[in-house]
Structures are given as structure tokens and as C-alpha cells.
Amino acid sequence: MDWDREHALLALRLNRLMTGGATGTALIYDGPAEWSEQVANEPPATAGALKEEAERLLERAPDAYAAAQVRAMRAAAGHLDGERRPLAEYASECLGMEVRWVPEEVFEQAHDELDRALPKTRGSLEERWRAWPAAYTLDPIERLPEFAEPAVAETRARTNARIVPLPDDEVVECRLVQGVTYHGAGSYEGGHKSTIHINNDIPFNLADLLYLVAHEGHPGHIAESMLKGEKVRFMLSPSFALSEGLGLVAEEVIFPGNEARDWLNANILPKVGLEPIDADLAAVHHAKNVLWGVWGNVALMADEGRGEAELTGYLRRWALAGEEEAAAALGILRPSPMSPYIFGYFHGWELVRRWVTEPERVTAPDQPTGPERVTAPERATAHQRGTGSERVRRLITERLIPADLT
Numbered sequence: 001m002d003w004d005r006e007h008a009l010l011a012l013r014l015n016r017l018m019t020g021g022a023t024g025t026a027l028i029y030d031g032p033a034e035w036s037e038q039v040a041n042e043p044p045a046t047a048g049a050l051k052e053e054a055e056r057l058l059e060r061a062p063d064a065y066a067a068a069q070v071r072a073m074r075a076a077a078g079h080l081d082g083e084r085r086p087l088a089e090y091a092s093e094c095l096g097m098e099v100r101w102v103p104e105e106v107f108e109q110a111h112d113e114l115d116r117a118l119p120k121t122r123g124s125l126e127e128r129w130r131a132w133p134a135a136y137t138l139d140p141i142e143r144l145p146e147f148a149e150p151a152v153a154e155t156r157a158r159t160n161a162r163i164v165p166l167p168d169d170e171v172v173e174c175r176l177v178q179g180v181t182y183h184g185a186g187s188y189e190g191g192h193k194s195t196i197h198i199n200n201d202i203p204f205n206l207a208d209l210l211y212l213v214a215h216e217g218h219p220g221h222i223a224e225s226m227l228k229g230e231k232v233r234f235m236l237s238p239s240f241a242l243s244e245g246l247g248l249v250a251e252e253v254i255f256p257g258n259e260a261r262d263w264l265n266a267n268i269l270p271k272v273g274l275e276p277i278d279a280d281l282a283a284v285h286h287a288k289n290v291l292w293g294v295w296g297n298v299a300l301m302a303d304e305g306r307g308e309a310e311l312t313g314y315l316r317r318w319a320l321a322g323e324e325e326a327a328a329a330l331g332i333l334r335p336s337p338m339s340p341y342i343f344g345y346f347h348g349w350e351l352v353r354r355w356v357t358e359p360e361r362v363t364a365p366d367q368p369t370g371p372e373r374v375t376a377p378e379r380a381t382a383h384q385r386g387t388g389s390e391r392v393r394r395l396i397t398e399r400l401i402p403a404d405l406t
Contacts, residue, residue, distance in 0.1 A: 007070065010073060011234050028232075065401055135275075145175070148209070167192045186225075207261075210263065224395070228398075245345075249356060354405075
């Protein structure tokens with residue numbers, strides 16, 4: 001039997017078990033319809049049988065990339081079959097990279113960065129952080145597609161000019177959706193057509209417009225999906241850890257320094273009558289990326305059986321989350337077969353960002369390296385030297401795994 005077909009059937013059967021017939025998915029599938037129809041019409045497979053099938057496929061994997069994807073599916077099938085090991089170990093096998101506890105000192109440094117970057121208003125850092133999005137909330141949100149359109153055009157143009165040629169006939173729409181758990185999601189639909197879905201139920205901070213559009217669109221998820229053309233992508237996998245890392249570094253790559261802030265001030269905020277952004281937007285978004293590590297820590301704590309009050313308190317203390325945001329986050333972070341996915345954000349971003357900026361970055365011998373020690377000017381300098389464009393192109397167009405970046 002053809003290896004690609006066996007791989008697709010394994011992914012489809014595993015996705016069926018993981019979602020239990022719910023509307024969510026653990027799989028991006030664009031393969032033959034007859035294969036998905038076959039799985040939909042057959043009795044559900046057992047987790048143990050899928051683990052054994054993954055082990056057989058692993059022995060015949062054609063390359064390291066394929067082996068990494070099957071190894072992730074084997075880990076997920078084992079989890080469904082009753083294997084219980086520490087979440088960090090389970091996540092590391094799924095994502096093909098070390099998953100670890102992030103020290104609170106890293107978050108303290110991110111808080112210091114936010115304190116310097118946010119507008120100098122009264123109140124605690126927590127109060128200023130929660131007031132920040134309110135100052136640039138789009139009302140009514142129904143106007144968002146109007147502003148997403150020029151943002152998509154700008155991110156496409158910069159990606160096309162700086163990183164990789166894009167199809168001239170590509171069409172990307174923005175659509176507001178309700179009743180979903182995500183803030184934004186980019187979906188490539190084939191034929192150079194895509195949609196960025198944005199949650200209508202969450203107030204939208206226009207200061208994050210390019211941050212989200214670059215992540216979900218170009219040079220992020222949509223560009224990657226279109227240019228790679230993969231038919232089967234299991235979401236708890238090494239490739240998705242790199243995808244989320246790329247998404248979080250996307251704005252920084254094509255808007256070095258505070259070019260994103262300047263573009264928003266010139267092209268978006270005047271149209272809605274909002275005051276120009278006077279914050280260091282690049283530093284705000286850098287700190288925001290660092291604070292994804294808080295979510296991973298809470299997932300590790302939840303896996304240890306920590307109580308809800310402790311988990312909520314940790315989110316509020318370190319992620320600067322409000323009460324409602326912390327409560328909503330716990331619904332995502334409680335133990336489940338999909339728990340490893342959350343680590344793709346901080347750990348994927350940390351790895352991708354280091355790989356993209358490392359070649360020309362100069363650090364004093366006694367200065368620690370790592371995301372929390374890199375300032376916005378250093379990021380701009382690294383990009384202006386052109387160090388990252390070729391590596392970002394590889395992330396968008398080649399089948400890479402974390403081991404390729406180390």
C-alpha cells in the first residue's frame with residue numbers, strides 16, 4: 001500500500017478519535033475526498049491499533065520530516081490509549097522539541113519591557129495593560145474587513161518584495177465569525193484563495209491589526225499553506241510548532257523596528273478618528289510573545305493537578321490577564337489530548353526567532369541571550385542586515401522540523 005495513503009488514513013482516523021465527532025479538528029486535510037469518506041464510513045479505530053499502525057509507518061518513513069509527523073501521531077494515539085506521562089514529555093515527543101517550564105524571571109523582564117513601552121498613564125502595570133486595547137478598540141467591529149483589506153495588501157506586498165514571490169492572482173478575504181474559541185485563524189482554501197476568520201465576539205484592538213494579519217496571512221499561515229501545498233498536516237506536530245513560531249515573528253520580520261506602528265498611524269487610525277499610537281508597539285508585541293510562556297506554564301501546572309484558584313492566580317499575576325480572560329484560558333489549558341499545542345507558541349516562537357535573527361545579532365559576552373534580552377532596536381538591526389529573509393523563506397516553502405533549526 002502507498003505510504004502517503006496510509007499516512008493520510010492514519011491521520012484521519014486519529015483525528016476522528018481525538019475530536020470525538022465534535023466540530024474542532026486536530027488535522028488540516030486537503031487530500032483525496034475518497035480517503036476521508038472511507039474513514040467517515042468505517043467503524044472508529046481503537047487508539048491501540050492506531051499506535052501500532054504509526055509504529056509500522058515509522059519504520060518506512062521516507063524522510064526525517066515524515067518520520068517526525070508520524071512520531072507525533074504515535075504519541076497522540078498512545079495518550080488516547082491510556083499512556084499517562086508528564087505533559088512536558090508528551091508535548092516534546094509531539095512537537096519534536098524540548099518543552100520546559102519558563103522561569104518567572106523571563107516574565108518579569110517582559111513586564112519591565114511593557115512598563116517602558118506602554119503609554120505613561122496612571123495606574124499599575126496590570127491596569128495600563130488592560131487599558132491599552134481599550135484605547136484602540138474598533139467600534140463597531142463590523143468595519144474590520146474594511147481595515148483588514150489594506151493590511152492584507154501591505155503584508156502581501158512586503159512578503160513578496162522581501163521574502164518570496166507570491167501569486168499575482170491571490171485573493172485573501174477577511175470574515176467575522178461567532179461562537180469560536182480563537183481570536184483569528186487563517187485558512188487557505190486552494191486556488192490561491194484564502195480567508196482570515198476573526199472572532200466577532202472579542203473586541204478588536206486596531207494596534208494589533210498587522211500583528212494578527214501577518215500571523216494568519218503573510219508571511220504566516222496562509223502563505224505557508226499556499227506555498228508548501230501539503231495535503232495532510234497533523235496539528236500536534238513539529239511542523240505546527242514552527243508554524244506558530246513563524247506566525248508570532250511574522251510582523252517583526254516585515255515591519256522592522258516600529259514600522260508597524262508608523263503604518264497604522266498613517267493608514268488606519270485616522271480613518272476611525274483614533275489618536276496615533278505613541279507606545280513602542282514593537283516592544284509591546286515582543287513582550288506579548290514572551291508572555292505566551294505563561295500559558296504553557298499553566299498547562300504544566302494543570303497537568304500536575306493544581307487547583308483552579310492557583311491556575312487563575314498565576315495567569316492573572318504573570319500574563320496580566322483579567323478575571324474573564326483567565327477563566328476563558330483555563331478552558332483551553334486544562335489537560336486534554338490537544339494540550340501540547342499551546343507550547344508551539346512560546347517555544348516555537350523562541351526557536352524560530354533565534355534562528356531568523358541569530359546570524360548577525362551581536363551580544364556582549366556577559367549578556368545572556370534569549371528572547372527577553374533582545375530589544376526592539378536589535379531586532380530592527382538584525383532584519384535590516386537582511387539576515388532573516390532567506391531563513392523565513394525556507395520556513396514558508398520547505399518541510400522543516402525543529403531539529404533543522406538547531
